[in-house]
Amino acid sequence: MPYDRDHVVLEAEQVTNFPNDTRKFGLEAFRENLQVKIWRVSRDEMEFDLVGLDASLANAFRRILIADIPTMAIETVFMMNNTGVIQDEVLAQRLGLVPIYADPSAFTFKTANQAPTDVNTIVFDLQVRCTRKPNPGPGETDPDKLYQHHSVYSGDLKWSPKGDQAEKFADDPIRPVHSDILLAKLRPGQEIHCEVHCQMGMGREHAKWSPVATASYRLLPHIVLKRPITGDQAERLQACFPEGVIDIVEEDGKRVAKVANPRRDTVSREVLRHDEFKDLVELKRVRNHFIFKIESSGIIPSSTLFSQSIKHLMHKVKVVMKAVEAMENSMVEE
Incomplete structure (x- = not known):
């Protein structure tokens, strides 16, 4: 299977990743590509998508939420x-x-x-x-x-x-x-x-x-059907995924399987355990699309927690920048 720079590819027995990715972080590209999509918010729970950032940043938010908000x-x-x-x-x-x-x-x-x-x-x-x-x-x-x-x-x-x-x-x-x-x-x-x-x-x-019961993220599943899957085979394909992931629609008098909501997939890879689908279905995760979920312990509203985690990360960056500047100045003086 060819390597995919923008996706993590899931095979039956392994997960493949693109090796030696030389793309570097750039502030302008980050500003242009970053998206935050909020799906649902309540006082104690929040689910949203972070799109266009690296796993290191997503994990930084997670760790701050768990360990750094008093x-x-x-x-x-x-x-x-x-x-x-x-x-x-x-x-x-x-x-x-x-x-x-x-x-x-x-x-x-x-x-x-x-x-x-x-x-x-x-x-x-x-x-x-x-x-x-x-x-x-x-x-x-x-x-x-x-x-x-x-x-x-x-x-x-x-x-x-x-x-x-x-x-x-x-x-x-x-x-x-x-x-x-x-x-x-x-x-x-x-x-x-x-x-x-x-x-x-x-x-x-x-x-x-x-302040959180859980703060977690997962990559957005991406399901590729390589050719139309119809009839009874479409129903068998649908049974390999959680409810709502695959829909069966009528096209030209045939029942055809369509990917409806990949967010609901748990990526169990059940479909890859069936020989009839091994060459028909490809499972991936989008590398820079994170589905984030925050469950507050009830002390601080979930939306407030996320905004606090952003401010906390900004403060950490400022501390590092000051330390780097001080080190550079000391080297110049020497």
Whole structure:
């Protein structure tokens, strides 16, 4: 199979790439060719296409989203009482992974030597005690009907404002993103009482600070039908792909297979496992067309996350440019 400069070619047992591609990055060509196509946006999810850029840039956005955008998360747990079956350190780990809805731009990083203040720390209280409900039915075994507060949820974390936090966040109070995350289970007489402190951090230090559940990309599939495929063979071809990838249309009284929506293809290469299609179908991926998907953890809207990743990358570039200029100036002086 000939090499294809603009596509990654997928064969039954291997992926072929164009070797020794000498095309260099050029700013003018980048400006002319770059396209951003937004397919769907919600607060927690965003899917868009990045067209006309190198995989290194697409991966830079992905890594920034995962590791370099700061958020607030539970860092310290002060355990006053825990008579439940979950050990203190395990409960603390579970608490740490609860996403906290708070605007990171309103806070600062806390250093190891700094004391907690209203600008670097958020405080929550958690106090839940399990008791029996009065007069349960005879033979009742359902915990919901037997006990009160037998399940401890993230919604039981109560924000304790410090300083001017109550006034600053009056319109949009600080809280767990989800109130129904199960933290522990209790039985009558058991109690959990603790105070937790949230601090700013980044995903590169711990995943609990990552603002995304996932940030991923894949290359756009490109399916080539080398000749018309008709009749029953068209239906067999359609069955080799996910629903919606291949359509069957009527042409001149014949049922003909057509590529309808290659975006929906998972590129399983199932079609190449059938001998009848090996010489009829070619599977490729477009080298510079990235299908990007962002799933926010709920702290920061997905669209805001992408714009922040762009600003963060620009800042990194400026830092590198200054370092290069300083090195060049030092070499000239020598």
